[in-house]
Each structure stands twice: as structure tokens, then as C-alpha cells.
Amino acid sequence: MLLPMSPTDSMFLLGESRDHPMHVGGLALFEPPDGADAQTMRAMLDAALARGTVAPLLRKRARRSVTTLGQWGWEEGTPVDLGHHIRHDALPAPGGITELMTLVARLHSGLLDRSRPLWEMHLIEGLTGGRFAAYMKIHHALADGVSAMKLLRSALSEDPDVSGMPAPWEPLVRERPALRLVPNPPAGGPGPFDLPAAALRAARSAAGEVAGEVAGMVPAIAGTIDRARRQRGGPLTLSAPKSMLNVPIGGARRFAARSWPIERLRLVAKFADATVNDVVLAMCSGALRTYMNDLDALPADPLIAMVPVSLRDQGQETKAGNEIGVLMCNLATHLANPAARFDAVRVSMREGKNAMRTRSSAQILAMSALGTAPLALSMLGLGGPIRPPNVMISNVPGPSTPLYWNGARLTALYPLSIPVDGQALNITCTSTDDEIAFGLTACRRALPPLAPLLDHLDDELGALEHALGL
Incomplete structure (x- = not known):
């Protein structure tokens, strides 16, 4: 079953071609904590790869079929081959910002594979000073800049001493209270049986507003x-x-x-x-x-x-x-x-x-x-x-505050x-x-x-x- 895609989102798919990639991206630079280096960060990310878990947003696949009359929709829960979506790259020496920008410009030029969920992450080693970089691109049909920023933020902590944090592509885990990345529902909020009634009230209100x-x-x-x-x-x-x-x-x-x-x-x-x-x-x-x-x-x-x-x-x-x-x-x-x-x-x-x-x-x-x-x-x-x-x-x-991923500071x-x-x-x-x-x-x-x-x-x-x- 396909969930409908809004006309605004589908426009980014309809307007895409080899000369017109329609994805946004972000380049994050991290400084390893004291006593660690880029290899330490790679080992933590490789451990996350081995876990094989992926956030629900990043398991959505754009698809259209006869049942949707050719319109684009979202297929949820798609299996994800992390070996395809997560890639390792290394800069040639001396590994400065100029070389990094050149590499990222080339990576940003390539189209995302439409047969898969529309995102990629590149883990980049070889920067001077032992730094580590991550470049992620995600199709604009799937996320705008605000939601992409929120996705990255959810994988980071304000506490440099927190460990065991999920990688940016992994779901947040409520069983990790120390991370405090997902707030608990407020007391007195709606329960599961209150939601249908709330939806009916919203529908009545919306109908009155249409005119x-x-x-x-x-x-x-x-x-x-x-x-x-x-x-x-x-x-x-x-x-x-x-x-x-x-x-x-x-x-x-x-x-x-x-x-x-x-x-x-x-x-x-x-x-x-x-x-x-x-x-x-x-x-x-x-x-x-x-x-x-x-x-x-x-x-x-x-x-x-x-x-x-x-x-x-x-x-x-x-x-x-x-x-x-x-x-x-x-x-x-x-x-x-x-x-x-x-x-x-x-x-x-x-x-x-x-x-x-x-x-x-x-x-x-x-x-x-x-x-x-x-x-x-x-x-x-x-x-x-x-x-x-x-x-x-x-x-x-x-x-607005310093952020860390397992002790590595986002610089x-x-x-x-x-x-x-x-x-x-x-x-x-x-x-x-x-x-x-x-x-x-x-x-x-x-x-x-x-x-x-x-x-x-x-x-x-x-x-x-x-x-x-x-």
C-alpha cells in the first residue's frame, strides 16, 4: 500500500533529471575526543552499520503504480541495504578543506537511486588534525531543510560524556533515557482512545474553515x-x-x-x-x-x-x-x-x-x-x-549549543x-x-x-x- 505524496513533494521527483538532481545535503565535521582519532570514530560507525537498524523516515521509498494512477506515493518499511547507503571515502593528503569541498561537490552531483530509499551518507577520513567528516544527502521530496536538520540534531547530544548514541541513520531508542533524545509524552496528554474523537473534532473544524x-x-x-x-x-x-x-x-x-x-x-x-x-x-x-x-x-x-x-x-x-x-x-x-x-x-x-x-x-x-x-x-x-x-x-x-556524537564534537x-x-x-x-x-x-x-x-x-x-x- 502506498501513502499519498503531496503535489509539492512530487514536483521534486517530476522535475529531476541527470542535469537536475533534487536532493539537499549537509557536511558535518567532527573532532574526536581526547585519546581518540578518526579510526575510533570509524569503528563506532562500523558498529552501528553492523546493527543494521534504520529510522522509519529513511525506510520510505518513492514509488508509483497502476493503483495510484501513475501518481507518486510513499512505500513505508522498505528493506534497506546499508552497504549501499553508507559509504566510506578518504581524502588525498594533505586532507584540507579545499580537498574536502572538491570531494563533496562531486558527491553532491550524483543522482540518488530511485529503486531504493532516497538518501546516502558518506563517511570521510583523511582530514588533517584527525578530524572526521560525514556528508549526507536526502531527496527534497522526502525532507526539507528544517526536517533534515532535525534528523541530524536527534542523533547528537549536548553532553560530551554520553556514549552508546545511535548513528544518524538509526532510530531513536526510548530505552536509552540517559540520552534524553525523545521526550516522554506530557502527563494528561491524549491516550490512544482519545485520538479518534480528536480527529473528528478537527475534521468538523476544518470543514467549517474551508468556505x-x-x-x-x-x-x-x-x-x-x-x-x-x-x-x-x-x-x-x-x-x-x-x-x-x-x-x-x-x-x-x-x-x-x-x-x-x-x-x-x-x-x-x-x-x-x-x-x-x-x-x-x-x-x-x-x-x-x-x-x-x-x-x-x-x-x-x-x-x-x-x-x-x-x-x-x-x-x-x-x-x-x-x-x-x-x-x-x-x-x-x-x-x-x-x-x-x-x-x-x-x-x-x-x-x-x-x-x-x-x-x-x-x-x-x-x-x-x-x-x-x-x-x-x-x-x-x-x-x-x-x-x-x-x-x-x-x-x-x-x-545553539555545542553538540557531540559519542564524545566527538561537531565543529x-x-x-x-x-x-x-x-x-x-x-x-x-x-x-x-x-x-x-x-x-x-x-x-x-x-x-x-x-x-x-x-x-x-x-x-x-x-x-x-x-x-x-x-
């Missing part, structure tokens, strides 16, 4: 189009310029990443009455302006960024699939002054969020679908009258994402401990090396601090 949703959809659409026409913040843009980023792509990837102390971004945000995400977008704005200007490829009109916004309720992060809305942000790359760019970014995001607060989740999803339609058509090989936004920029919140977590036709560059950020990491994933054919972009991000953060007198 209101339909009635509110027409003015919501009209308002969204009007905001886009006036170039105001919201889920739709009609003004994205043509640029070097908006071209057909191939399957080979470039990847570059770097981390900054998140306190620097928080301080800028505090003094500018902005959010950390506003600072991220402003850094990207200045970096892209310099990068493209150096290549004599900067459009006269400002670049427009597509910014995903999670609509998940707290506690839903491990649910399969995607629940995201989008906002379009004017990056103001036509302005030379860093402070002016920052102010334009802040205003654009504030306008979009204010408009979003007046809508229900269903309306936000509908408006976001309208805004992403040009990109979706491009992903499916179809043209459209409206160009998609120039670049995707997302910020996935991560753990860095770099996100990898999905370039598509019409958006040859994706910028994804995630915070870990006291740092925020920028992961740049691009089509190798469309863009030159990305390392200069990292330097420009650093320069832009410095320029924002200088503008605020920090």
Missing part, C-alpha cells in the same frame, strides 16, 4: 499581484532581471562554504533594528554585487532573492515532506552603499512578513505557489512569461542545496553552536569558482559593522 479559505483566496491573489506590480515585498515578483544566474544548468556542482561567529551578525541586527536573516540577506547582496561586477555581469536592476519560510508548527520538524512558503526580497544590488542596501533588504522583508501575517497557512501556501510557478515551470523544462527570482537564499536554524555543519534551471546558485545558511555557516551550491558549468564569493561575504559583514560604528 472561509475559498472566500479569502481571490482577494489574497489580487493583493499579491498588486504588491508585486508595485515592487513591494511579498511572495511574488514581476521584476527579476535577467542575469548570469538565470540560465539552464548541468548536473556537475561547485561547492564552497565558510562560517562566521553568529554574535557578529546578531550585533549588527540589534543596532540596525533588523533580524539575523536580514543581515544574511544583506551580506549576500553585497557579495553578489561585487562577484558579478568583477565578472562584468551585474544587471542594472536589483537582483531578487527567493527566501523560503518554514510553516511547520513546533514539533513537526521530523514529518516527511515540505511545508514552506516563500517571500521575494529585493537585494538592492544596484546600490553602491552597503547601508542603503541593508535598509532596502530590511524594508522588503518587513513588508513581506507583514503581508504574510494577514493570511492563513493555506493562503500563504497558495500565494507561494503562485510566486514559485515561474521557477517550477523552469524546473519542468517549460518556459513562462515571468522570469523566476535570481537566487534562492535560505537560513535554516540549527542547534562545523555546512548545508548543500539545489541549483535549478533559472537559478544556477543556491545559498543556504545554518547556525551551529556559536557560528553561522554559509553553503554555496552552484552549477559548475554556469558559474566560475565560488571561493571569491566567500571573501566578499566577509567584506560585506565588515562593511555593515563599519557603517553602524561597531
